[in-house]
Amino acid sequence: MNTLATIALGETVYVDDFQGNPLVIDRLQDMGFIPGSKVSLFSTLSGTMAVEVRGSKIAMRKEDASCVLIRHASSCD
Amino acid sequence: MPPVFSFDTPPLVTKSKSPLALLFVGHPNSGKTTLFNQFTGSHFKTMNYPGSTVTYTTSTWKTATTSVMVMDTPGILSLSPHSEDEAVTIDTLTTLHLLIPGHTPHPDGLVVVIDASQPLRQLGLLHQLLATGLPVVVALTMIDVAQKRGLLIDWKGFQDKIDAPVVPINGRSGEGVQLLKDVCMFTLLQKKSMPTPSIPPIFSQAQRTLQFGWADDMSQAFFISKSPSKKTFDLDRIVLDPIWGWILFLGIMGCLFWSIFWLTAPCMDGIAAGFDYVGHLFTLICPPSWGRRLLVEGLLPGLSAVAVFVPQIACLFFLLNLLESSGYLARGATLVDRPLSRIGLNGKSFVPLLSGFACAIPAMMATRTITGKKERLLTLAVIPLMTCSARLPVYGLLLSNLVGKSHPFLAGLGMGLLYMGSIACASLMALVGGKLLQLPKSNLGFQIELPTWHCPVWRHVFVQVWHQTLGFIKKAGPIIVVISLILWVLSSYPTPASSLTMRWGPYLSPIVAPLGVDWRVGVALFLSFSAREVFVSALLLMGVKGTMIGTSSCVGLLVFFMISMQCLATLAIAKKETGSWRLPLIVSLFYSILAYILAIGVVQFLHILGVS
Numbered sequence: 200m201n202t203l204a205t206i207a208l209g210e211t212v213y214v215d216d217f218q219g220n221p222l223v224i225d226r227l228q229d230m231g232f233i234p235g236s237k238v239s240l241f242s243t244l245s246g247t248m249a250v251e252v253r254g255s256k257i258a259m260r261k262e263d264a265s266c267v268l269i270r271h272a273s274s275c276d
Numbered sequence: 277m278p279p280v281f282s283f284d285t286p287p288l289v290t291k292s293k294s295p296l297a298l299l300f301v302g303h304p305n306s307g308k309t310t311l312f313n314q315f316t317g318s319h320f321k322t323m324n325y326p327g328s329t330v331t332y333t334t335s336t337w338k339t340a341t342t343s344v345m346v347m348d349t350p351g352i353l354s355l356s357p358h359s360e361d362e363a364v365t366i367d368t369l370t371t372l373h374l375l376i377p378g379h380t381p382h383p384d385g386l387v388v389v390i391d392a393s394q395p396l397r398q399l400g401l402l403h404q405l406l407a408t409g410l411p412v413v414v415a416l417t418m419i420d421v422a423q424k425r426g427l428l429i430d431w432k433g434f435q436d437k438i439d440a441p442v443v444p445i446n447g448r449s450g451e452g453v454q455l456l457k458d459v460c461m462f463t464l465l466q467k468k469s470m471p472t473p474s475i476p477p478i479f480s481q482a483q484r485t486l487q488f489g490w491a492d493d494m495s496q497a498f499f500i501s502k503s504p505s506k507k508t509f510d511l512d513r514i515v516l517d518p519i520w521g522w523i524l525f526l527g528i529m530g531c532l533f534w535s536i537f538w539l540t541a542p543c544m545d546g547i548a549a550g551f552d553y554v555g556h557l558f559t560l561i562c563p564p565s566w567g568r569r570l571l572v573e574g575l576l577p578g579l580s581a582v583a584v585f586v587p588q589i590a591c592l593f594f595l596l597n598l599l600e601s602s603g604y605l606a607r608g609a610t611l612v613d614r615p616l617s618r619i620g621l622n623g624k625s626f627v628p629l630l631s632g633f634a635c636a637i638p639a640m641m642a643t644r645t646i647t648g649k650k651e652r653l654l655t656l657a658v659i660p661l662m663t664c665s666a667r668l669p670v671y672g673l674l675l676s677n678l679v680g681k682s683h684p685f686l687a688g689l690g691m692g693l694l695y696m697g698s699i700a701c702a703s704l705m706a707l708v709g710g711k712l713l714q715l716p717k718s719n720l721g722f723q724i725e726l727p728t729w730h731c732p733v734w735r736h737v738f739v740q741v742w743h744q745t746l747g748f749i750k751k752a753g754p755i756i757v758v759i760s761l762i763l764w765v766l767s768s769y770p771t772p773a774s775s776l777t778m779r780w781g782p783y784l785s786p787i788v789a790p791l792g793v794d795w796r797v798g799v800a801l802f803l804s805f806s807a808r809e810v811f812v813s814a815l816l817l818m819g820v821k822g823t824m825i826g827t828s829s830c831v832g833l834l835v836f837f838m839i840s841m842q843c844l845a846t847l848a849i850a851k852k853e854t855g856s857w858r859l860p861l862i863v864s865l866f867y868s869i870l871a872y873i874l875a876i877g878v879v880q881f882l883h884i885l886g887v888s
Contacts, residue, residue: 220719220721222719223719223720223721226353226358226647227723228479229353229356230353230397230723231400231488233481233484236488241510241512242512242517243518244516244518244521244614245518245614246613246614247610247613249516249610249726252397253394253396253491254393254395254396254397255394255396255397255728256512256726257723258516258607258609258610258623258723258724258726259723260617260722260723262721263721263722263723
């Protein structure tokens, strides 16, 4: 299963589910990462990355991003 | 039109036993504190240090009939807190009676501040707050940004839908603030006996999906995307680029510190010369008396020592505010998260550490945004090593001694080395401290919102700088003046030759002799443990000219001041932030002893090399 940490620069994906550290998942959900949310990657650094979700920009560690499981197309499409 | 209500800052005077409490709640960066300032018309009690609002702020709103306590709270993402500052907000919502004795556990009304340009994310919190059953007034900020993004906001429709008043606010012009006041007063006064609010401690994924689903529906219906937002150039492509981002980061940090020295130098010279001139004037005009000596030898040098570095502090506060209000600090934190995590810190430590270059006190308060306990304690422990502004006059004096007035470039280089040294020291201490601290490694990771780029609102920046600088003068000024006066009395009575310092000072000789300085420098060092900047005025008072300190001793003293923990105010804040005296005292003692040993090492090493 693909995680948010593996997507390419400029790619747009949808949140599907979560795995791993419950504290990080809790935080990410509060920040707007909810199953179905559209996410696009606009910057990747060593160790951290920055994505756009629900109209705002969020930066996080790549290991945090690996808690987010993604799918490549919205289920409605 | 005359204002309907008037505001007063504390003291709080109320006729009724318990004042009504109105809380400002919202996401971080939603424009909450700006709105709070406009709402209360005062900046006096606002502690908006770089980073965020980390504690609640109150202001009293008095009208003819009633008195309302208006409170600004730290930004939250949801009602389940993740860090110390967010927990403060939850406390004001659920256990207000502990903060305001005599009040009910819950506030009487909420102003929920929503950034209108980000409805998809911020309306989720509104859903949670509406569900508590507390009376809610919604304030929509950043209307101008939303319009620029092509959003058409049907706030009247939204108001009918959620059955709570909605007021659009223009943060820059202040338009809408008066309406918000009227609406709030109306809501507070018509408050019926409400059911006990329910605040769930934790939300499930299903509940969150519901909340954000609601946010999606509301956005679609009332925050209508009129035109697809224009594709403009995104600054983050450069700022968060793996290469250009770092070049820019180093450039900005370099400029920050460079401008602190070079921009403010003429100002500082001017102030010093001004105080000298006033001193000469008094000497010329007044007949010799103890009063004149008190003024010229005691009070004026003390005042001058504070006044001289006010320009540097104001400059630093100004630049930090500029970076904060533009939105750069969150980007900086993202860049340095990787290197900081290597030494056991976190990207969120960046803002506190950077503020530490101005003053450790606001820096320590800013650590409340750090989610991991261990990372927060480590950040608190290394903040005193940051080159705070109180060190600058000491460095200035010792460096001008070392390289002479005619080599500003060398002095700048020395200053640069001292900054690098303090950063290296802090990194080392964080590594060592991480090993010693018996706490599990925090696994909360690092997530941060990157706020929309903003052109700073100059008026807000200047007002902040003014209040922060004034706050610093009020904090540092009295200590220095009092210590200068005490020192003057100790060194002048009964006569300068047989004074207390003359009799007791020489006992400090054995302690400071390894540093290659005499006991008078020892007295100044001893006094500087109350506040570092006291060192300069103490030397002046004791008649020690900078040139009387040898080259090796100057270097040794620079090393000492770089590491040693000499600030009572910092110690008190550290106690407050960590909850006990234990850690602050251990760390302070460790730094001071380490500084002393290293300074002796450097002096003796230089002696061996043949440096006087």
